[in-house]
Amino acid sequence: MRDSGAVPTHLPLGALLDAVRGVTWPARRPVHRRGAPGTHVSRLTGASPEFTAYRPYRQGDDPRRLDWKLLARTDRAFLRITSDRATVGTVFVVDASASMAFPEPGRDKWALAVRIAVGLAAVALASGDPVGLVISGERVRLAPPRTRRGTVGELARLLGETEPGGAAALTDAVDRAPHVPRVVLVSDFLGADGQTLLRAARARLAAGDDVQAVHVVAREELDPPERAVLAVDPERPTVERALGEETRAGYLAAFGVWREQLARDWRAAGAALHPVVTGEDPATAVRRIAHAALEAGVEAVRA
């Protein structure tokens, strides 16, 4: 692991960082090279020593890339094509609204979101990718993408200091996020700006960036208590619904339909959506997300 900065003691992330050591998180598609060379496949061909193919010389090509030995042997002019490698700047946009502080008192959704963000950041940073953070809470906190030592610790400290609350729109945080090739949204997507957020994600995707959505769901949301309760939306207290025997089935059906629709919309837009449920091991979730990106990258290269 490249980053070995100190992690705040109130976020016991050592086991997680150890668990994700060695995991790679490739870009889902070849990226445009920006900045320093990295480990991800670039859309551009460059001057790297990694040979890929020959191409006949065309007028206007850089003569320095001619394979002179081949020209001498065959009297035909070919260019030596090599693939380029790039870094993928990654920004995590973490939702810190009131709905993430559920269920009390463990705040399992927020805890899982923090761990996944830190775990993925550590994996990305291990690949040499700059990592930044935008926290969308009652006030937006921003950490620009960096590759320096201690970045994971800084991100963990920022997340650990954050108390989820309020009903801020996640779209504002996405808009304020630095323009980097990869944006990771960690949220329950229960904010009132669902469609606006999706449009902002489409804009990023249209610009060639990769957008990955980590959908955090609490087990209590999937399986609410059997006893009758008056369900109150923490972000909109005026929403009060009686959840009991009569309404439980309707709730489960409506919530299931919404989750399926959410996944369809985001995937149709070109983003990757990874549902995670509280209680799941964060390291496993990180590995799953990274593995999905790896498979998508292989498919892209084949295509």
Next chain:
Amino acid sequence: MTLLAPLWLGVGIAAALGVLALHLIARMRPAPMLLPTARFVPDLPARAASRAPRPTDVPLLLLRAAAAILLGLAFAGPLVTSSRTPLARVVMLDRSGAVADPESAATLAASLLREGDVLVAFDTVAQAVAWRADAVVPDARQAPGDLAAALVVAIATARDLAPRADSVELVLVSPVDQAAWSAAVLPVRAEWTGGIRLERVAAAVVDSAVLQIFVDGAADDPLRATVALLGAAGPASSGVWVSRDSATGADSARVSESGGVLVVWPRDAAADSSGSGAGAVIAGDVVAVAPWTRAALPAGRAIARWVDGGPAATEAALGRGCVRHVGIGIPEAGDAALAPATLRLVRALAAACGDPGRTAPVHDSLVRHLVGAGGAVPGRRLVRAGPATSPATPWLLAAGIVLLLVEIVVRDRRLAP
């Protein structure tokens, strides 16, 4: 324990049963719980009624039912008595001069009294005495009785006894003579809804044969002729001393000690403002008509009256005896002093103290009215009629209110998430 208003306890129990029914029909707002996905719950009414097989929220049910019963009990007014007797008696003992044998009457009253009963001894006044072994003491008073006063005190005493007794009985030990009777007796008797047990004792009898009258007037005093014709002229030591002038201190002392009758009947009394002339005098059942002279009188109990209601003779107690002032001027001329009516009038005015001239028994029909129908009166009827209050009421009210406050706290805690 008895209840002043048992209906309120019934109301409290009914309210408690109503609370139980409401707990069996559970219609409540469920406890709130924060749920970010609340929007996906179908929007149905937050309250729903359902019939529960067992009461819901038993602690709240107990609190509410206890509060309802306590408040009902508070309004019912419980009276706790340490010992409750089946029957309490109020014995009215006549100790007036109309009783022939006061000692026997007192013994009879004592035999009727038990622990917790009350004795009401009466003559012109009535006094309630808590029963003791030595409470009944013969008292040979010469004053007349007042049955109405005795009934008033006895009925009030019976109401005081009512909380401690299942029923209360009134007993009258008296000869029930006319002297004790008045127009107020029957209206007062009507206040007692039960019957009155009458233990009638013998009335005193005036023996006219032994009547001796001493008149200290002159020889030509017409009153001396009347007394002589009456055959009652006696020596100076006679039981009746008629002073034809103003009474002296020696006269009063003698009467006070001997228990006789001092009749102050001035011969030359000045006529009062109503003047003089023919008139009628009524003394008991004696009516005498003559050209009487009417004189002013000092205050006292009227024992003879003019036909217009004014007093013709008054009596006042004096030690063991009494003194009578007579304002009837006997005509000096004529034979009015010798008329039979005048003789009866003099006999009546010279009668023993206490107007024994009216010791005739009351008519049986009036006695039947006095005794009435029925027996003892249930104590609760007497208690309900009175303005009695229970000392436990404020405490029970406070306890009920405290339980209601506790119920609010418990309910709020249960509704909290």
